[in-house]
Amino acid sequence: MSATPSLPTPRTDAGIAGLAALLEQPERAMLAFDFDGVLSPIVDDPERAFAHPAVVPVLARLAPRFQALAIVTGRPAEVVVRLGGFADVSALAGLLVVGHYGEERWDARTGEITAPPVAEGVESVRRALPRLLQEWGAPSGTRIEDKGRAVAVHVRQTADPAAAAELLNDRLTALAHDHDLVAQPGRMVLELKPAGMDKGAALRSLVAEVGPRGVAYTGDDLGDLPAYDAVEELRGEGLAGLLVCSGSTEVTALAERADLVLDGPPGVVAFLEALAARLDA
Numbered sequence: 001m002s003a004t005p006s007l008p009t010p011r012t013d014a015g016i017a018g019l020a021a022l023l024e025q026p027e028r029a030m031l032a033f034d035f036d037g038v039l040s041p042i043v044d045d046p047e048r049a050f051a052h053p054a055v056v057p058v059l060a061r062l063a064p065r066f067q068a069l070a071i072v073t074g075r076p077a078e079v080v081v082r083l084g085g086f087a088d089v090s091a092l093a094g095l096l097v098v099g100h101y102g103e104e105r106w107d108a109r110t111g112e113i114t115a116p117p118v119a120e121g122v123e124s125v126r127r128a129l130p131r132l133l134q135e136w137g138a139p140s141g142t143r144i145e146d147k148g149r150a151v152a153v154h155v156r157q158t159a160d161p162a163a164a165a166e167l168l169n170d171r172l173t174a175l176a177h178d179h180d181l182v183a184q185p186g187r188m189v190l191e192l193k194p195a196g197m198d199k200g201a202a203l204r205s206l207v208a209e210v211g212p213r214g215v216a217y218t219g220d221d222l223g224d225l226p227a228y229d230a231v232e233e234l235r236g237e238g239l240a241g242l243l244v245c246s247g248s249t250e251v252t253a254l255a256e257r258a259d260l261v262l263d264g265p266p267g268v269v270a271f272l273e274a275l276a277a278r279l280d281a
C-alpha cells in the first residue's frame with residue numbers, strides 16, 4: 001500500500017490560513033495556475049511545452065472538490081488547452097482558461113474562444129520584427145513566436161541568452177512603445193503585447209465571477225507578479241489566499257514572496273496529489 005503524500009507547510013501565517021481554508025471548504029475555494037513552468041516543464045520549443053503527464057489526472061481528481069479550477073496564461077488559450085490536453089476531459093468540463101493575460105476566454109463546454117479584436121500595433125510589429133532583429137544583430141537561435149494577439153521574442157536557444165537579452169530587450173521595449181504596446185519580460189523571452197490586461201486583473205475578474213472565499217495562485221514567472229498582488233489585495237478584503245511558487249533558478253522574484261515554494265512542475269504535481277489525497281482521506 002502506498003503512503004499518503006504529506007502536504008508541505010506554508011512558511012507564513014497568511015499562507016497557513018490560506019491552505020487551511022482550501023482544506024476546510026474546498027467547495028468555496030478556487031485553485032488558479034499559470035501554465036508554462038507550472039503545469040508544463042520549461043523546454044526549448046514553446047510548441048512542445050506539453051503539460052506534465054500527471055497534470056490532467058490530478059486536476060480531474062481536484063475538480064469535483066473545488067468550487068473552480070482556473071488557468072491564467074500569457075499564451076493563447078487555445079494553445080494551452082491543446083498542450084495541456086484539457087479538451088474533452090469530462091471531469092474538467094468546468095475548467096476556466098483565460099489566455100493572453102486575460103484577453104481571451106476559453107469555454108470548456110463549447111470549445112469557443114471569446115476575445116476582443118487584435119490590437120493594431122501587433123500587426124505592425126509582426127511585419128517589422130524579422131528585419132529589425134537582423135539589423136540589431138540578434139544572435140543565431142533568436143526565435144519569434146507569433147501569438148496572434150502578441151508577439152514574443154525568445155532567446156533560450158541562443159548560445160548566450162543573457163547577452164542576447166541584453167542586446168535586444170531595450171530595443172524591443174522601445175519598439176513596443178512605438179506601437180502602443182507594452183513589453184512583458186519572462187523566462188528568456190520578451191513579449192510585445194497590448195496594454196491594459198495583466199494576470200492580476202484576470203484573476204480578480206475570475207474571483208468576482210466565481211465568488212470563492214479562498215484562492216490559491218501558482219506561478220513561476222514575472223508575468224505572474226500581478227496575480228500575486230491580486231491575491232494579497234484579496235487577503236486584505238477578507239479572502240483566504242495562498243501564494244505558491246513553482247521554483248526555478250531562472251526567476252526568483254516569486255519565491256521571495258510566496259507562502260509555499262515548490263520544486264518546479266514536478267513539485268506542483270506532488271503538492272496537488274497531496275492535496276487530493278488529504279481531501280479524499
Ligand SMILES: O=P(O)(O)OC[C@H]1O[C@H](O[C@H]2O[C@H](CO)[C@@H](O)[C@H](O)[C@H]2O)[C@H](O)[C@@H](O)[C@@H]1O
Nearest residue numbers: 035036042043044046049073074152156187189
Ligand atoms: O503565462 P505562461 O503560461 O507562463 O506563459 C509565459 C510564456 O510561456 C512560454 O515561454 C516559456 O515557456 C517556453 C516553453 O517551455 C520556453 O521555451 C520559454 O523560454 C519560456 O519563456 C511562451 O512561449 C510565451 O509566449 C509565454 O509568454
